[in-house]
Amino acid sequence: MQLLRSLCRVPAPAGNEGTLARFVLDYARREQARWQHRPQIIADDRFQDCVLLVFGRPRTAVFAHLDSIGFTVRYGRQLVRIGGPQAEAGCRLVGNDSQGEVDCTLTIDDQTGEPGYAFHRDIDRGTELTFYCDFRETATTVQSCYLDNRLGVWNALRLCETLEHGVVAFSCWEEHGGGSVAYLAKFIHETYGVRQALISDITWVSEGVRAGQGCAISLRDSLIPRRAYVDRVRAIAAASGIAHQLEVEGGGGSDAAELQRAAAPWDWCFVGAPEAHVHTPDELVDKRDIASMLALYQALMREL
């Protein structure tokens, strides 16, 4: 879990993913010698802060978003949300501005419910703050801020160790309306003819999806993927013998929203471990579900 710990500690609020993109890029460049197959590594101005790893003759693309939720410093001691953080007053927020490091405390206005900060000085307007990372590991669980989606990124990087054919795409802005998958999908579709996707992201523990019972295959969330494709994913998962659970939700979204809207016929399916304490500094995932997620991706990328 050393890689996961490192990933959780790199700040990457939506819109400012450059540092984590470089981390992933450095990791891929360094580790690829140990991977069974070497990818083409694509990361240049055409892709902003995204990274693409292309293995063999791809049929399916994996999307894992780099960005996280957080806050932007507004005026006075006000904060504006990046995505949908669920933190409580008193939680520790960190960042950097022109005067140096920031380590402050979240406040919540009694009247308005609006977030703010307590700190010994004003923080520069526009500074992004993220949760302080307290990474906790037990024999059976990992707990940290930003397992959503550093665990999806971790899963994608671990998948690279054995991947023969496929695209692994690291995207930006997922937590705040999207903005990179549209062009990533266009490039992948037009360059490689790929139109099958898996969304390597984290979902939530619910009355129907329990911690420890395997990675979730989402049959739908706020959007509905094409049944014919999801049925293929389910059939492969069932035949694999790998523990998994079927999820059905009416809300929530992912990078799939941009695939669904794309001007290309993308089939997609969200496949990801469930977590408790979603969008807090204490996101909690069962290690069995992490193992199941990686195993499922290995099977799916072989057989789809």
Place this chain on the structure above:
Amino acid sequence: MQLLRSLCRVPAPAGNEGTLARFVLDYARREQARWQHRPQIIADDRFQDCVLLVFGRPRTAVFAHLDSIGFTVRYGRQLVRIGGPQAEAGCRLVGNDSQGEVDCTLTIDDQTGEPGYAFHRDIDRGTELTFYCDFRETATTVQSCYLDNRLGVWNALRLCETLEHGVVAFSCWEEHGGGSVAYLAKFIHETYGVRQALISDITWVSEGVRAGQGCAISLRDSLIPRRAYVDRVRAIAAASGIAHQLEVEGGGGSDAAELQRAAAPWDWCFVGAPEAHVHTPDELVDKRDIASMLALYQALMREL
């Protein structure tokens, strides 16, 4: 109305339109010999469960969505909505799962307003349920679930009997956020240079649009089409002498939303009969408005 009755009975909840797409495809292949002009029939992996019929040298494309509203089975006896069904508790829902046919009853939670089902057994997670089709015809009306949009599909298919130049596109996912018109529009625009569209869909009876007074030409709904194009549609309708009504709404949407967002300069206009009891099992349309709709499409596709 035999064709309409058949169309209403084929289940096609958003995301699972394959069966209805095959029905339309079979119909087109069988009936085209009797049409005045033979279309090119396009339906392959590039278009998921959509179907395109291309006649002559097209200037205008007609979009008719195949999909319907419905419900997805969640956990316990819970349902999640597909699109915006307006059904009351006690209404009959049908589907299929691994144990066979499902014929159950809609329930509504008193506290939460959330939908559920009553049935003698649990239904598989992720199963789609649709309204039971009770098709009713009188001398002056038709009534059934899913006239929205099987009547739009019917109109498009009947239009094919006489169409010389034009594209007829059968789309998916319209009731649940869209997802196919973006790529259909891209293909149609790039292949044929077409950027004029008519939306063959059903609207609602209101204080300004009455049953029996002709097909509605929508001047706007939640989106606003380009005035210059709508004025051309209105002028052709006025010159045709065909009964029609002008609609102005602030809400509601259609496949046009994806044309409006498209990276091509689509002009579009929604032209469709009004119905009462929208999104219930009892959608009701006046036959005069159906006749007006088809006649208007014939005139518009000739003259636009």
Place this chain on the structure above:
Amino acid sequence: MQLLRSLCRVPAPAGNEGTLARFVLDYARREQARWQHRPQIIADDRFQDCVLLVFGRPRTAVFAHLDSIGFTVRYGRQLVRIGGPQAEAGCRLVGNDSQGEVDCTLTIDDQTGEPGYAFHRDIDRGTELTFYCDFRETATTVQSCYLDNRLGVWNALRLCETLEHGVVAFSCWEEHGGGSVAYLAKFIHETYGVRQALISDITWVSEGVRAGQGCAISLRDSLIPRRAYVDRVRAIAAASGIAHQLEVEGGGGSDAAELQRAAAPWDWCFVGAPEAHVHTPDELVDKRDIASMLALYQALMREL
């Protein structure tokens, strides 16, 4: 301010921007002889009612929306909003229908809050109404309806006087969900390789952005631009010595929404003067902020 006054007086509710597009086109054709560099002027069926001016070898595109908020006449004496007008009952609305000029009064329903009109006769269904333009100028301010975004258009046209390299794009539908920037951006990106944008639009005076203290550079609104690009904009602004303010908001949007969703890696930044009395007939802007806006655009288009 004669040009600004003229721009404010031309009606261009979203969806019906043709008259203002022709005004801008005529202006550009007439004035270009006096500009330091002559643009290529692009305005044809591929761009609906949009206008493009392309100078030299462009690296950055400026987007200024032509359209305004307003109302559409519905049934009876009802109105439906175009965009988000904030007007009070009694305000004067003007338009044209088949019976001639319309000069009526806005009403607001006590019960529903819905807008309507008072006039001596019924107005044709679908007629667009806009605020009556009462343009007021003092030594230090301008005040009128539709400074949002005629001032953004004015800024773009004045920028043309000295612009050497760049695209100036006049867009449609911004106030009502967008619909032109997707294809403008695609054309600009594919034709010129440009993927840097500035949004020439008007923002609002707030507790952090004061009238008279310079044009606002928005660090975020409902969307978050890429930090790396915004930092470059800020650095150029800081080095220029031109008065400006940094804005941070959680709401509001602009033409940038379509760039963010585009299937190309657009970097964008909203740079615009703040106004008081947003979306009313009395929008008010400080002349110092107008001067600052134009000067900033001149610097940014040189150096980005």
